[in-house]
Amino acid sequence: MSARPSRWMLAAALLGVSAMAGAANAASRPTVILAGSLIDGVSPRPRSGVAVVVVDGHIKAVRDRGAADLPTDADVIDLGSATLLPGLIDTHTHVFLQGEVPEEGGYDAQLLKHPLSYRVARAIVAARRAIDQGFTTIRDVETEGAGYGDVGIRQAIDGGIVPGPHMFVATLSISTTGGYQLEDYAPELQMPKGAQIIDGPVEARKAARAQLDHGADWIKVYMTHRSWLDGAGNLVSQPTLTVDELRAIVDETHGWGRKVACHAYNGIGLQRALDGGCDSIEHGLELTDAQIQQMLRQGTWYVPTLAVYFKDWDPADTASGRRDRKRCEVHAISFRKALKAGVKIAFGTDMGGIKWSEQIAQEFAYMVEGGMTPMQAIQSATSRAAELLGRTGEIGVIAEGAEADLVAVGADPLADVHRLESVGFVMKDGRVWRNELGGHR
Numbered sequence: 001m002s003a004r005p006s007r008w009m010l011a012a013a014l015l016g017v018s019a020m021a022g023a024a025n026a027a028s029r030p031t032v033i034l035a036g037s038l039i040d041g042v043s044p045r046p047r048s049g050v051a052v053v054v055v056d057g058h059i060k061a062v063r064d065r066g067a068a069d070l071p072t073d074a075d076v077i078d079l080g081s082a083t084l085l086p087g088l089i090d091t092h093t094h095v096f097l098q099g100e101v102p103e104e105g106g107y108d109a110q111l112l113k114h115p116l117s118y119r120v121a122r123a124i125v126a127a128r129r130a131i132d133q134g135f136t137t138i139r140d141v142e143t144e145g146a147g148y149g150d151v152g153i154r155q156a157i158d159g160g161i162v163p164g165p166h167m168f169v170a171t172l173s174i175s176t177t178g179g180y181q182l183e184d185y186a187p188e189l190q191m192p193k194g195a196q197i198i199d200g201p202v203e204a205r206k207a208a209r210a211q212l213d214h215g216a217d218w219i220k221v222y223m224t225h226r227s228w229l230d231g232a233g234n235l236v237s238q239p240t241l242t243v244d245e246l247r248a249i250v251d252e253t254h255g256w257g258r259k260v261a262c263h264a265y266n267g268i269g270l271q272r273a274l275d276g277g278c279d280s281i282e283h284g285l286e287l288t289d290a291q292i293q294q295m296l297r298q299g300t301w302y303v304p305t306l307a308v309y310f311k312d313w314d315p316a317d318t319a320s321g322r323r324d325r326k327r328c329e330v331h332a333i334s335f336r337k338a339l340k341a342g343v344k345i346a347f348g349t350d351m352g353g354i355k356w357s358e359q360i361a362q363e364f365a366y367m368v369e370g371g372m373t374p375m376q377a378i379q380s381a382t383s384r385a386a387e388l389l390g391r392t393g394e395i396g397v398i399a400e401g402a403e404a405d406l407v408a409v410g411a412d413p414l415a416d417v418h419r420l421e422s423v424g425f426v427m428k429d430g431r432v433w434r435n436e437l438g439g440h441r
Contacts, residue, residue: 030055030074031430034065034438035408036081041382041397044375046414052084054404057430061400079408079425079438085378086396087136087165087405087428088420089385090360092282092303094352095123095130095138095153096146101355108182111145111192119146123153126356127164131433133360134407134423137166137385137395141220141261141282142173144194144352151215163433166405168217168389170261172196174207174249175222179240195222201248204241208252219253221246221278223262224269227285228323235286235326239269246276259390261303266330274300280388282348284338285309286330292341301388303348304335306366311354335370345372346388347381364417374414404430408437 031054038050040062049065053074063070096119100107110119123146130138143149150169157164175195182191196211198204208219223246224237241249246262253260254277262278264270266286273281274294280301281287287295287302295302310328314321339345349363367377386396395403408425424437 028056030060030071031077032070032074033077033079033084033406033427035079035084037083037412038062038398039083039085039375039378039413040399041086041379041386042399046083050084052398052406054406054427054430057404059398059400059402059404062398077425077432077435077438082408082410082425082437083412084398084406084408084425085413086382086398086402087407087426088134088361088381088423089137089139089347089389089396090130090135090349090351090363090381091139091280091346091385091388092305092348092350093126093130093138093140094142094144094350095126095140095356096143096149097352098122098126099353099355107144107194111182111194116146116149120149120153123149124156124162124164126352127153127157127162127167129356130351130360131163131165131426131428134420134426135165135360136405136407136426136428137168137389139168139170139218139261139348139389141170141218142195143171145192147172148214154215165428166395169215170218170220171211171214171216172207173220173222173263174198174204174211174241175225176240176245179222179225179238198245201244204245205248205252208249212253212256212258216258218258219249219260220282221249221260221262221273223264223273223278224267227265227327228319229326233322233326235266235323235330237265237267237269237285239267239272241269241272241276243272243276246272246278250277265327274298280346283309283350284334285327287334287338289337292338292343295338295343296341299344301344301346302338303346303388304331304338304367305348305350305353305363306331306335306370307363308350308353310366332370335367339371339376344384344388345380346385347377359421361417361420361423364413364420368417374417377417378413378420404428410437 033052037046051063053060154167156162173195180195198207227237259279261280262273263282264273313324364377382396406427413419426433
């Protein structure tokens with residue numbers, strides 16, 4: 001009687017075939033991207049005539065265009081004279097917010113009238129717009145009343161269900177009673193809020209735990225709320241959390257190996273944010289010299305989000321219009337002082353506060369007008385932003401071993417940063433999402 005293979009032998013054989021197929025798939029065909037110049041996200045000057053070798057979603061090598069050791073079996077994408085850069089990073093967005101457009105009912109309508117399914121659909125579109133414009137990574141700092149929707153959007157992108165950038169998410173955000181919208185409704189009505197409301201260190205810690213447990217990469221805290229001008233014309237902002245409340249959140253979040261971003265305009269609330277140990281100041285409209293020195297000592301990041309404050313002002317003869325203009329006046333001063341002092345600055349736009357139909361890259365021009373060189377502005381959206389996110393060397397840089405997130409523009413962005421508003425090539429994880437610049441051979 002002939003011997004028959006056992007079930008275990010058959011299973012082992014099948015596993016062997018499966019492993020061989022997996023190995024063959026893993027050894028994917030390399031891609032070589034040729035470009036006229038390269039800004040790698042770290043170096044002070046661009047490099048001319050380059051070839052970037054991409055294998056299995058990562059950068060295998062960066063070589064001169066005519067290097068002898070380039071793979072001969074590669075797919076070649078020749079971008080001609082274009083400038084190649086790392087995928088851009090926006091560290092302050094809101095995919096669930098669609099601009100506070102008065103004719104559409106403003107912020108309140110988004111929470112009161114739009115079903116969550118509708119908001120999810122718009123958030124998916126916002127995420128697609130981000131990657132289409134060359135932003136291959138975003139930090140989305142709260143869902144504005146849409147719960148843990150950002151966790152689901154991130155999961156859908158990572159699973160290849162919908163297109164979009166890598167997402168770091170902050171879920172609900174945290175503020176205090178009287179410290180966030182919706183407001184000015186009848187006091188007997190319990191209105192939804194755009195942030196999770198806490199009072200006291202115990203509630204603060206519990207909120208952080210819940211958000212971290214449900215998938216938050218960062219915790220977002222509101223340290224100021226409303227702002228207005230006092231009788232002397234100075235900008236005043238309402239403080240929210242106490243130092244003890246914030247310290248409970250920071251202690252819990254740092255214990256999970258994650259970080260805390262603090263929305264803070266100026267004054268008492270901003271000082272509490274620094275004293276409580278936040279990792280990044282968001283907006284930071286008015287920084288004192290002492291606060292800048294404290295940021296330097298503590299290593300606190302600054303995400304200034306300039307563009308959103310320099311547009312759409314209320315009329316000049318209104319209290320809110322005067323406030324809007326004062327915000328810009330002190331913001332411009334603070335940005336220049338922080339830059340000169342060497343505070344760590346990362347690119348962030350507050351997209352969502354700005355309509356997603358607008359250009360994300362408009363922020364670059366405001367940063368350059370505020371005193372940055374074009375290269376500094378680009379690095380704030382590449383290697384510096386990656387450092388803020390704890391991903392140094394992995395994203396925001398064109399270097400061996402980094403993820404193959406790449407973008408290109410047809411003209412030199414160091415000559416005019418507005419050119420970053422016209423990205424013509426986008427690659428994420430080694431996959432080409434858009435290519436309007438070069439031939440594929």
